[in-house]
Amino acid sequence: MWSFEGDYRRKPQQRLGGASRSRNIERIDLLNQLKNDREERERQRRREAAAVTLQAWTRGVLSQRDTRCHLRRQCDALLSSIKTMGISEATVTKLIALLIRIFSPKEDSERLLAVCQLIIREQQLLSGWICGSLLRWTHLLPRLANMALKLVTHPKPASGGKTTVPHASALRLLEIIMAPNSWTTKLSQQQQQLFLTSLYFHLIRNGYYHQIVDLIVTRVPEVYESSEMPPTPLADSLFHLLMKPLAFASTLSDKTLLCRAVEEVCQQVLGQAVHSQICHYVLPCLAATTEYQLPLDKVVAVLGVRSSPLLQTCPAPALLYSLLTLVHSTAEFSNAQSLCNYLQAIGELVGGVTAFLTSNDVEDDSDSDDDDMMDSIKPLDPVLCKLAEECVNVVNSTEHVGWLLSHVERQVSPEVLLHFSRLTHHLLTSPSVQLHQCRLLYSVVARRQLLRSMWVVLSSLQQGAPLPSTNTTNSAAFGVRGPPLLQVLARGSPLAPSERDTLVPLLSTFCATLTAVLSTLHDSEILGPKDDTEQQHFQMTCQSHFPFSVEELVKMSASLRDVCVGLVELAHPDMRISAVTDISYKTMWAHCFKVCVGVVRQIHLRDTRRMFCPEGHWLSPCVSLPLGNCQTTSFVPRTNRRQRQLFTPQRWLTRDELETEGPPLSLHEMRRATILQEIPFVIPFETRTQVFSTLVVTNRSASQMRADFNEGPMINVAIRRTHLYEDAFDKLSPNNEPNLRLRMRVHLMNAAGLNEAGIDGGGIFREFLSELLKTAFDPTRGFFLLTRENTLYPNPGAHLIAEDYQTHYFFIGRMLGKALYENLLVDIPLAGFFLSKLLGRSSSSVEFHHLDSMDPELCRSLLELKTYQDDVLDLGLDFTVLNSDLGQNTVEELIPNGSNIAVTNENRIEYIYRMADYKLNKQIAKQSQAFKNGVRDVVPLEWLQMFDWKELQMLVSGASIPIDLTDLMENTRYGGEYNAEHPTILAFWKVLRCFGETQKRQLLKFVTSCSRPPLLGFKELHPPFCIQPSGSEDRLPTASTCMNLLKLPEYKNEHTLREKLHYAITSGAGFELS
8 A cells, every 4th residue: 555644665564573483384385375265266256247147037037027927917908808899800819929928837727728718619700810811820820729738738737726627628729720621711722731731830840749649648548458449539539630630741742741740650659559548549540540541651661760769769669569550461562662661660670679578598608797787777667578579479470470471572672681681680689589489480481482582682792882771882992892791701800880780680581591491301302312212202392492502502501601700700809899899789790600600500410411512611711720839728618617708899807717717718719719619610620639639638637647656546446357337337337436537447357257467557448448338339238229220329218128227328428438538449330310419519409300310211201201292191190109119019199199189281290300309309318318418427528519420420439441551550669679671570561461451450459459540540549559579489469458569479481470460369368368
């Protein structure tokens, strides 16, 4: 502050007491204080600005309230003047204009109802006023009608007032102004169109259909049965008000109003089918009305094109139920576009309905992420769930499916097939519809030309080319078309969203349909007659032949094989692709992979029986197993590892998962593991055999770690040679030896009860196990029977032989698993269908096509019955089967009360498949399952499922190929004085070349205890085949099978060597040979 007393300088204040501690402020504290001061000043400025704003708003509200009160007094004065002085156009127009400006449902409900009643009472004058001032009344009346509807649908009564407002005046006003033809003063046609167009546009923009539906739901009582009769007069009046805008818009050349009205009807009427008044009254009336022609093509087009926006505001079950009610099964589509619209609408809505469906069959491979997601899902409305199930049942009904397929066949095109496949895909992925319940899929089986059309469209889809049913072209750079989409998918490249939405549903539907077609046809119906006995049946079935030739099927299988390999890459995306992976499409991709793998397996299984594909056809050049560069077992399926879900991005593992499961597999290892699990046949058999061998060796080394040093747990059993099976069954039972993977040492006793000479270093055990399996599978024992091809399968009458027959089959399965585990080949030919049951993934059931390997005569008879031209009833068949076991004849029913159900032309297909199912599955179900469990107890089935049934037979018995002496010579080791140039060795190989195949196998069995060569050649024989000298010339050759060692005396001439060797290998004396 300035001083005006002469002191122009402020005198400094001196404090003699020293600096104060309170004023000694640090720099940071000072800055904080300044910041707080600035913020406080800013808050003060905001408070002052807010106060000014509030004051202005308050003044405005008060001014508006005063203005409205003034206008309401004017309105009341006008109403009073009308009562005393009469009505005039100027008074009415001013009154309506005032109401439009001041209307509030809470304050002006009485005034609005009075005006409505006034206009209704003076409707004759109203028509004249409208004709005189059309533009003015075109502005006033729509707004008056909209205010009246708002008042009756959303009343806001004053305190103490009624909660509902009478609807009679508002609805009567609507009826009057919507019917210009009933006015006393007529408008011209052009004036009527102008007035009604303006009226309906304004009403629809302001929620007309929502208000009418609200009145129907709140003012009409509940309707419990579907009926076209109105439950009350009000319901009839509201239905007419609902239809009048549509009826008028249909007469206009400009379809803008019609499209807007149809969109509102779809959203506000069809989307509210959850209410009984809409579901049981309005929809039946819409479907059956003749007074109003509902534009179904527009409705279907809106539901097809705008289904996604509609599903955000309306429940899918309500929309789908409404569409199915409106479109009868007798409706006709004028063109392919209308059919496409209907298929698109049905497909999109069915896709939305699946969220309201529940299923009891839940897969066990859910991940923890999915568990967390399930916890956040809100409970579903039971009414919508019931409506969704009803809709799916209607879509999947016989009537709807037959009607729809008839239209698809008549107007088949790429667009129609695409939308049809999307509908089928949604049904197949629906949790409430199992595969065998999808009638739409199995109805296509009878229309096999559709299947061919699907493949043509699939093959024609190209990257960068215009896709069917898309409004925009997915053009590549510079308009150049890329490769076919199937090739893009086979490379494992991600697809664009439009390409994915086009290709995946079509591919899934094609593969699922092809699988269903293949399951209904015998090999001869697809590939032609196998021999002369099938020629007649082939000629009779040529009318309904497979839609593809054998050459086309081979090319198709190659494409689908590559697609499966590409899908494996997409199922385990790398980090670059994972970042853009949309997990909402996981179900679509997972189902596509499942059905593609299924159909490829089906074709491959046919090829194993008939071998119609060229050699090496199933091998994929894109797949390789680097056995020499990495640990084989790292990418092999492991039962203790939690498999990652397909088509989902990688996630971090928890500490517990890392400790229990070990480090996660790499990307390439996961892909190889998936291929080995799903489509192992794309990898060479020799490679898979090495994988299996490595797995077994690794597991065996862990289980028998200290056995070579006579330490650790071992199995020691003494077996009588005359009672091999009985002693082994008792001493090697699960109760006595629960872990059969341990090292086993066997002491054999001869007929005199004395131990045989020799110490079991592995050879005695191998001989014991080989002889035990031969005894167990011997048909004379009764547990197995021979087919006409001399292959073995379980005896259906085993329960008559032993009460605990399942225990015997479990034991035999364990022994066979032990042979596989110890890499021991046994000459046991198993039936193809039985091996297929062992390799079954989801169940042990096999299909009708395997019956040929069990009973060719029965299979041929059933095929003849399938194409029998006369009346099947004349054959006198019923749904029973006669069994004859050990002289006992029993009759089994194939279905309940089957003895009283005759086989006719209509049910003969069911009879054929039930007969085959009984013979192949039900009759030996318990035996097969027990045997399968026994094998699984020693060797995980996941390891065996890398092979087909033929390859598994080779794992069990070895390859049925001649013994390659050259290979044996190259991999033979020599001990002592022997070498490759020794005279005795030269004579030995010369004698061996003169032996027949039987004698060569006897020699191989004599030395190695197995008569067949190793699958991968003698280089895989461990220990290697070895020859060493043994004693004088007068001794016989001996062998140590545990070491694969032939002890060959040094014979001087070739004749002696031949005689001594022949006697030794044919004597069968075991280890007591001297």
